[in-house]
Amino acid sequence: MNRDKPLFPTGVAEGEATVIFVLGGPGAGKGTQCSNIVRDYKFKHLSAGDLLREEQDRKGSDFGDLIKEYIRDGKIVPMEVTIQLLENAMQATIKNEHINKFLIDGFPRKMDQAIQFEKSVCKSNFTLFFECTEKVMEERLLNRGKTSGRADDNEESIRKRFRTFVETSMPVVDYFDKDGRVVKIQAVQTPDEVYEHVKLGFTERGIKLV
Numbered sequence: 339m340n341r342d343k344p345l346f347p348t349g350v351a352e353g354e355a356t357v358i359f360v361l362g363g364p365g366a367g368k369g370t371q372c373s374n375i376v377r378d379y380k381f382k383h384l385s386a387g388d389l390l391r392e393e394q395d396r397k398g399s400d401f402g403d404l405i406k407e408y409i410r411d412g413k414i415v416p417m418e419v420t421i422q423l424l425e426n427a428m429q430a431t432i433k434n435e436h437i438n439k440f441l442i443d444g445f446p447r448k449m450d451q452a453i454q455f456e457k458s459v460c461k462s463n464f465t466l467f468f469e470c471t472e473k474v475m476e477e478r479l480l481n482r483g484k485t486s487g488r489a490d491d492n493e494e495s496i497r498k499r500f501r502t503f504v505e506t507s508m509p510v511v512d513y514f515d516k517d518g519r520v521v522k523i524q525a526v527q528t529p530d531e532v533y534e535h536v537k538l539g540f541t542e543r544g545i546k547l548v
């Protein structure tokens with residue numbers, strides 16, 4: 339595969355696909371809003387965290403133990419693993435579902451991922467960024483932790499995830515923002531109120547309801 343030029347493995351050239359990165363702190367409501375967007379705009383939702391958890395649980399995976407440790411400690415899994423999982427999922431979506439509009443949720447979380455993904459897979463149209471206070475996010479995550487079964491929805495992991503978000507992921511948002519490619523959404527209100535802002539942001543960027 340030619341890695342110098344952004345081109346999906348299935349042969350969809352840059353410009354023929356829509357890629358929206360979805361970022362925000364842990365518990366900001368990214369997954370919740372992605373479900374709304376999928377319903378109304380017919381995007382394919384790919385959560386990097388979900389793909390990593392699936393890979394962690396896949397029998398015979400070379401990366402299971404590594405992913406488990408990184409997720410528990412709120413650290414960012416090396417980009418080669420995550421980008422390959424995303425690329426495989428995008429390829430399968432294009433081939434099997436004939437969808438070429440992607441919401442990439444919880445990615446890129448680190449500058450090297452952002453640069454490498456846009457170089458070797460596809461340039462993103464923009465980043466949807468959910469802004470929320472740590473107090474609200476912590477409440478949501480601890481509440482979710484009662485039923486989620488996630489190894490990182492506990493106080494210690496949440497603290498580490500917040501630190502990683504501020505130190506490692508916010509520079510990615512700032513990088514895209516300098517390029518005029520961030521749509522900022524206030525995420526402390528109710529899910530319905532937040533979604534109204536998402537729809538406005540999409541309209542402003544020319545993304546149409548289907």
Ligand SMILES: Nc1ncnc2c1ncn2[C@@H]1O[C@H](COP(=O)(O)OP(=O)(O)OP(=O)(O)O)[C@@H](O)[C@H]1O
Nearest residue numbers: 363364365366367368369370478482527528529532
């Ligand atoms: N606007 C909101 N108001 C109140 N609760 C919300 C709101 N949005 C999401 N939630 C709840 O907060 C929890 C976290 O939401 P969600 O899973 O969508 O966040 P996330 O940003 O995808 O989190 P993570 O990055 O940890 O995967 C869930 O239990 C969800 O139901």
Ligand SMILES: O=c1ccn([C@@H]2O[C@H](COP(=O)(O)O)[C@@H](O)[C@H]2O)c(=O)[nH]1
Nearest residue numbers: 386387408409412413414415444445447
């Ligand atoms: O690009 C990514 C995305 C996620 N991770 C790891 O997964 C967990 C959980 O992610 P969620 O988006 O909250 O589901 C995250 O804390 C990281 O440890 C990653 O390494 N790289």
